[in-house]
Amino acid sequence: MCGIIAYIGKHRAAPIIVEGLKRLEYRGYDSAGLAAQQNGRLVVIKKAGRVDRLAQEEAEHPLSATSGIGHTRWATHGAVTDANAHPHLSSDGKFALIHNGVIENYAQMKTFLLGKGFTFKSETDTEVLCNLIAYHYAKEDAAAGPSVRFLESVRKTLRHVEGTYGIAALCVEAPNEIVAARKASPLILGVGEAEYLIASDASALVGRTQNVVYLKDGEIVHLTPKAFTITTLDQADVSPVMDRITWSVADAELGTYEHFMEKEIFEQPLALENSMRGRFSEDGSTAQFGGLNLTAGDFAQVDRFMFCACGSAWHACLVAEHLIERFARLPVEVDYASEFRYRNSPLGRSTLFFVMSQSGETIDTLAALREAKRKGYRVLAINNSVGSTIARESDGGIFQHVGPEIGVASTKAFTSQLMIGAMVALYVARMRDMSFADGVQYVNALKGAPDLVRRVLAQAPHIRDIARRYAASSDFLFLGRLSLFPIALEGALKLKEISYIHAEGYPAAEMKHGPIALISEKCPSVVLAPKGELFNKIVSSIQELKARKGPIIAVTTEGSEIPAGLADAVISIPDCHEAVLPIVAAIPVQLLSYYIAVERGCDVDKPRNLAKSVTVE
Numbered sequence: 353m354c355g356i357i358a359y360i361g362k363h364r365a366a367p368i369i370v371e372g373l374k375r376l377e378y379r380g381y382d383s384a385g386l387a388a389q390q391n392g393r394l395v396v397i398k399k400a401g402r403v404d405r406l407a408q409e410e411a412e413h414p415l416s417a418t419s420g421i422g423h424t425r426w427a428t429h430g431a432v433t434d435a436n437a438h439p440h441l442s443s444d445g446k447f448a449l450i451h452n453g454v455i456e457n458y459a460q461m462k463t464f465l466l467g468k469g470f471t472f473k474s475e476t477d478t479e480v481l482c483n484l485i486a487y488h489y490a491k492e493d494a495a496a497g498p499s500v501r502f503l504e505s506v507r508k509t510l511r512h513v514e515g516t517y518g519i520a521a522l523c524v525e526a527p528n529e530i531v532a533a534r535k536a537s538p539l540i541l542g543v544g545e546a547e548y549l550i551a552s553d554a555s556a557l558v559g560r561t562q563n564v565v566y567l568k569d570g571e572i573v574h575l576t577p578k579a580f581t582i583t584t585l586d587q588a589d590v591s592p593v594m595d596r597i598t599w600s601v602a603d604a605e606l607g608t609y610e611h612f613m614e615k616e617i618f619e620q621p622l623a624l625e626n627s628m629r630g631r632f633s634e635d636g637s638t639a640q641f642g643g644l645n646l647t648a649g650d651f652a653q654v655d656r657f658m659f660c661a662c663g664s665a666w667h668a669c670l671v672a673e674h675l676i677e678r679f680a681r682l683p684v685e686v687d688y689a690s691e692f693r694y695r696n697s698p699l700g701r702s703t704l705f706f707v708m709s710q711s712g713e714t715i716d717t718l719a720a721l722r723e724a725k726r727k728g729y730r731v732l733a734i735n736n737s738v739g740s741t742i743a744r745e746s747d748g749g750i751f752q753h754v755g756p757e758i759g760v761a762s763t764k765a766f767t768s769q770l771m772i773g774a775m776v777a778l779y780v781a782r783m784r785d786m787s788f789a790d791g792v793q794y795v796n797a798l799k800g801a802p803d804l805v806r807r808v809l810a811q812a813p814h815i816r817d818i819a820r821r822y823a824a825s826s827d828f829l830f831l832g833r834l835s836l837f838p839i840a841l842e843g844a845l846k847l848k849e850i851s852y853i854h855a856e857g858y859p860a861a862e863m864k865h866g867p868i869a870l871i872s873e874k875c876p877s878v879v880l881a882p883k884g885e886l887f888n889k890i891v892s893s894i895q896e897l898k899a900r901k902g903p904i905i906a907v908t909t910e911g912s913e914i915p916a917g918l919a920d921a922v923i924s925i926p927d928c929h930e931a932v933l934p935i936v937a938a939i940p941v942q943l944l945s946y947y948i949a950v951e952r953g954c955d956v957d958k959p960r961n962l963a964k965s966v967t968v969e
């Protein structure tokens with residue numbers, strides 16, 4: 353959701369903050385702002401709109417301070433206006449605050465503060481928090497000095513908070529200090545050369561340092577240019593654990609591509625290789641994972657899998673369900689994390705619980721993990737973000753290793769989740785009924801997936817032509833069966849996310865029970881029609897659509913014959929193993945959505961109303 357950055361060191365803070373905000377913009381892009389101390393007072397520059405507007409404003413009125421805080425917003429409380437943008441100042445002007453999260457009891461706090469004479473300029477929960485810090489600061493013993501009073505007033509404020517937060521604050525009376533804290537919203541401390549940074553996301557730090565401390569819930573960090581201390585809300589000291597970010601600046605930059613989504617689509621062969629690296633047994637017949645923290649004996653006890661996730665990751669879970677049930681013959685249930693956490697579903701003692709989350713910070717997925725753990729289940733995470741909250745709180749899991757994904761619409765993280773789901777299916781299947789020979793064949797098929805993906809990517813110009821023909825449509829259907837039904841869902845999600853075209857994903861045969869009513873020459877259908885036992889049935893579905901004048905974009909296996917005249921456009925995918933098919937079939941729907949959005953002039957990497965990582969409920 354929102355992006356947070358703070359800097360303290362020897363250099364001018366504002367340009368470093370602006371640079372960090374540009375890297376964080378994918379987390380939220382309604383408005384942006386920064387605050388720093390200038391001539392003995394806290395100065396805030398903030399604007400509705402993109403970070404570029406803020407950069408321009410700062411360049412016209414440069415701030416010389418060597419510490420400051422910055423924020424890029426995804427609106428929760430209050431509309432997208434300059435006033436609601438962060439940072440917020442306390443009404444006495446002594447504190448500036450940036451915040452990612454939602455303060456649930458802000459209304460009671462606001463009533464209390466209004467009664468004490470505090471005033472408010474915005475509708476945000478953050479401004480309430482900022483004034484509460486000012487309230488506590490005024491009550492602290494002046495003899496303790498501004499530094500201690502600053503830290504303690506933040507600590508006291510946070511003890512009253514219900515909800516989630518990642519915050520960073522400045523205090524006018526402690527001019528070269530920053531206090532930051534987190535609960536459920538991510539926050540990382542970057543430790544540089546005689547400088548420190550705070551960020552909600554590692555991508556904001558990589559330009560300056562690779563050394564980080566991942567802060568935990570309930571921790572407060574107090575920074576000066578020379579040192580930092582971490583304590584808890586209960587004033588206990590915390591010994592920092594240093595980590596290193598393994599990816600580089602280039603991973604988080606566009607290079608020669610026009611959009612991050614395009615870059616990430618074309619990175620998929622490499623991403624898949626990285627997700628597989630070192631994860632096949634020496635005999636080449638099964639998968640192996642270093643971080644599951646479960647023995648083969650533990651697995652043998654499992655008689656059911658439960659997967660929870662949101663968005664594209666949920667679609668990847670549906671594919672995993674298909675493959676685990678098909679190859680390992682174990683029942684699998686998949687739930688939206690946001691539903692699971694309130695559903696109180698009976699799980700059964702021998703259920704193994706998985707969450708899947710690229711970012712490792714999606715709040716609903718995290719809440720599902722916590723709910724499952726609270727009920728005594730072991731939870732494994734499939735996750736792309738080392739150091740993320742989900743990675744830390746799970747009992748074990750599998751990292752995706754695909755580097756940062758910046759485009760809001762997930763692509764390389766999604767296919768990597770498909771790959772890991774396929775590997776989990778293999779791993780469990782080989783513990784049960786799958787033969788050595790079938791295992792070897794499965795492994796070889798997975799190893800060949802990156803090359804097959806390259807072959808589909810080579811058709812990008814052809815897919816772009818198709819996209820141009822249909823970009824003006826206002827409705828789309830995406831149809832698929834079995835393991836490609838979730839890919840149809842994913843295609844529809846991609847298209848609506850980035851091009852704002854209404855799209856629905858459906859099991860091809862189910863289309864007759866409603867969606868067919870939408871069909872006309874203005875509503876194209878993307879039909880995933882690979883060769884196989886259901887090919888003829890899918891062709892029948894195409895006939896039904898065609899009879900109602902619906903244009904057909906067919907994605908089919910090379911050499912499969914869609915009867916002449918039935919499809920208006922054909923995209924071929926290579927013949928492949930069932931475990932690889934969803935990965936290969938995902939590429940055309942990604943490219944189609946991408947090129948349609950480009951054709952319509954949409955802001956592909958920052959689609960309206962969306963954010964990369966949804967850290968509020």
Ligand code: G6P
Pocket residue numbers: 662663664665708709710711712713714717760761762962963964965966
């Ligand atoms: C957001 C993103 C999606 C992503 C979903 C889940 O909605 O726009 O691309 O699939 O969150 O994210 P996660 O980080 O948990 O995989």
